[in-house]
Ligand SMILES: Nc1ncnc2c1ncn2[C@@H]1O[C@H](COP(=O)(O)OP(=O)(O)O)[C@@H](O)[C@H]1O
């Protein structure tokens with residue numbers, strides 16, 4: 452854990468410094484990316500795209516152990532960039548030579564992944580599979596990217612926690628692991644502090660990336676999240692954040708004055 456805390460301290464220190472990183476406008480709209488959030492496509496030469504490629508290399512060729520295949524992206528609180536990171540990571544991994552990706556939106560409370568990839572809100576997905584037994588193969592959505600397939604969160608349901616903490620959810624993760632052993636499965640999920648199902652998901656996946664919003668996520672929240680996730684599951688922290696104001700993210704015309712994606716090993 453030592454290195455994680457060192458990294459947190461470093462991120463805090465850096466956030467107090469004037470932006471040394473390049474300003475970067477958000478990605479232009481890509482047709483299937485109406486919000487322009489897939490910066491790895493819109494700005495492949497940017498530092499942030501480079502950081503996602505770095506993450507991909509850490510995933511595919513880890514310094515030790517096997518490459519994790521089922522990967523959850525989560526964070527302590529809402530709005531810290533989980534969907535942004537999961538989608539850009541998924542695109543980046545799928546851009547590798549041999550890597551196929553299944554991206555799954557398991558945030559049934561605040562599902563956004565379908566929208567990022569230009570799908571309609573009522574596109575069936577995980578909730579139909581879990582609640583109505585619709586077979587998974589009917590829910591795989593092809594994206595414009597050849598090696599990236601999406602399972603949306605599906606139609607909004609009443610009690611996502613019950614569904615996602617259920618035996619069906621475990622079965623679902625087992626099923627995708629067994630049926631697609633050659634794919635990287637990247638799972639977007641709700642915030643740990645707001646949704647107990649996120650920890651249930653963490654117990655089933657190979658590894659978890661915990662997002663930290665630079666200068667925003669309180670360090671004690673990060674520490675609590677780290678305590679809750681089984682240590683052996685933590686792949687690392689991803690530091691996300693505009694150094695001046697996160698509100699800039701929501702203003703698509705604003706230039707980001709700085710951001711950082713970092714990665715650190717346990
Ligand atoms: N590094 C970033 N650069 C630009 N926009 C970002 C970044 N991180 C998050 N955002 C934006 O901030 C908003 C919230 O992020 P989101 O991924 O939906 O958070 P979460 O999934 O954790 O609730 C979205 O509009 C997203 O596009």
Ligand SMILES: [Mg+2]
Nearest residue numbers: 533534558563
């Ligand atoms: Mg989200």
